[in-house]
Amino acid sequence: xxxxxxxxxxxxxxxxxxxxxxxxxxxxxxxxxxxxxxxxxxxxxxxxxxxxxxxxxxxxxxxxxxxxxxxxxxxxxxxxxxxxxxxxxxxxxxxxxxxxxxxxxxxxxxxxxxxxxxxxxxxxxxxxxxxxxxxxxxxxxxxxxxxxxxxxxxxxxxxxxxxxxxxxxxxxxxxxxxxxxxxxxxxxxxxxxxxxxxxxxxxxxxxxxxxxxxxxxxxxxxxxxxxxxxxxxxxxxxxxxxxxxxxxxxxxxxxxxxxxxxxxxxxxxxxxxx
Ligand SMILES: NC(=O)c1ccc[n+]([C@@H]2O[C@H](COP(=O)([O-])OP(=O)(O)OC[C@H]3O[C@@H](n4cnc5c(N)ncnc54)[C@H](OP(=O)(O)O)[C@@H]3O)[C@@H](O)[C@H]2O)c1
Numbered sequence: 001x002x003x004x005x006x007x008x009x010x011x012x013x014x015x016x017x018x019x020x021x022x023x024x025x026x027x028x029x030x031x032x033x034x035x036x037x038x039x040x041x042x043x044x045x046x047x048x049x050x051x052x053x054x055x056x057x058x059x060x061x062x063x064x065x066x067x068x069x070x071x072x073x074x075x076x077x078x079x080x081x082x083x084x085x086x087x088x089x090x091x092x093x094x095x096x097x098x099x100x101x102x103x104x105x106x107x108x109x110x111x112x113x114x115x116x117x118x119x120x121x122x123x124x125x126x127x128x129x130x131x132x133x134x135x136x137x138x139x140x141x142x143x144x145x146x147x148x149x150x151x152x153x154x155x156x157x158x159x160x161x162x163x164x165x166x167x168x169x170x171x172x173x174x175x176x177x178x179x180x181x182x183x184x185x186x187x188x189x190x191x192x193x194x195x196x197x198x199x200x201x202x203x204x205x206x207x208x209x210x211x212x213x214x215x216x217x218x219x220x221x222x223x224x225x226x227x228x229x230x231x232x233x234x235x236x237x238x239x240x241x242x243x244x245x246x247x248x249x250x251x252x253x254x255x256x257x258x259x260x261x262x263x264x265x266x267x268x269x270x271x272x273x274x
Contacts, residue, residue: 003034003231004089004138011035011060011086013077015068015125016095018045020194021144021187024223025092026053026061032227035060037081037088040095041067062086068095069116074124087136090230091129093122093166094144094187098159098200100268111158118162126173130182137181142230143170147190147243151250151258155266156200163188167236174235183233187226190215190243206267214242 004010012029016022018040026036030053038046043065050061064080066073081088096118099110122143133139146159149167153160167186174184191211197204208216217240229237238244250258263269 002233003140003227006034007087007089009085009087010089011037011062011081012090012092013037013039013064013081013088013129014092014094015039015121016144017049018042020196021189021192021219021222021226022092022094023049024219025094025142025226027220028223028227029090030057030059030061033057033059034090035062035086037062037064037086039064039066039068039077041065068121068125069113071120071124074121074128078128088129088132089136089138090140090142091125091133092142092144093125094142095121096144096162098156098196100156100200100202102155102269103157106158114158115162118159119165122166123169126169130173130177133182134177134180139177139182140230141170141173141177141182141184142187142226143184144187144189144226145170147188147238147247147250149186149188150247151255151262153266154259154263155268171235183230185226185230185234186236187222187229188236188238188243188247189222190217190238190240190246192217192219192222194219202267206270210265210267212242215240215246217243 012034014022014026017026017038029036046063050063053061099114143166145166146163148160149163170184170186177184197207222239225237225239238247
């Protein structure tokens with residue numbers, strides 16, 4: 001099952017398009033002649049990406065600034081797109097973030113904000129946009145999970161659970177939508193250099209020490225693998241051989257030793273610096 005053929009009114013809605021993986025996915029889609037609708041909070045970044053994509057590739061790039069943790073902002077996207085005469089044939093739920101550190105030192109509002117962005121928004125966007133795809137019998141959904149979906153993640157307990165949710169939800173949704181001609185893919189990247197680490201409060205040095213170099217995949221490769229996987233109707237895309245091996249091991253190795261190892265190495269669980 002491939003991504004629906006582009007049409008003048010069709011667009012690919014990409015959340016988290018102001019930086020990192022989302023911006024690169026939008027670039028890959030635009031390079032392949034797809035219109036894009038870019039969603040995130042930082043409007044100037046979305047505008048400059050939209051200008052770049054429309055001038056370089058001659059596609060239509062719409063900018064829809066929105067805070068996806070706000071249910072009204074999410075439903076507002078449906079009205080805004082309809083008002084612009086656009087039909088969403090491709091939905092990329094990519095916006096997301098992580099908190100860092102043990103739950104006993106967590107900031108309550110930051111934890112709840114993460115759940116809203118990483119879980120609630122993904123569910124709501126699927127509820128809002130898949131009925132149209134099902135009735136037109138065409139559409140592709142890409143949900144960004146993580147290799148953190150394959151095992152619990154001490155040091156990022158809430159984040160790992162959010163991504164396990166996204167993976168499970170995407171696979172179930174895929175089985176529901178397949179009979180009506182809509183494809184669902186879960187993207188499970190390992191570590192990628194983007195704004196993600198900084199937003200989570202982790203330095204590049206800490207991240208590099210915790211995760212071997214071989215696991216890091218360039219953001220452009222992640223985005224290309226994501227769009228190729230969606231185009232081929234794949235259920236799960238894990239960019240990078242080392243991450244595919246790691247995900248397999250995480251699912252099949254004995255849980256106790258794996259979790260002890262992760263907890264020992266996780267920078268979020270290091271004692272606070274003086
Ligand atoms: N980088 C990694 O190592 C890695 C690994 C596995 C999975 N992932 C996943 O990949 C996805 C993209 O992350 P990234 O690595 O590209 O990090 P990033 O550069 O920090 O991008 C995160 C994106 O999410 C958007 N976002 C966050 N909160 C939002 C909100 N409330 N409303 C709307 N947009 C919001 C941000 O836009 P604004 O700030 O402009 O709103 C930004 O565009 C996330 O789901 C992340 O969990 C990342």
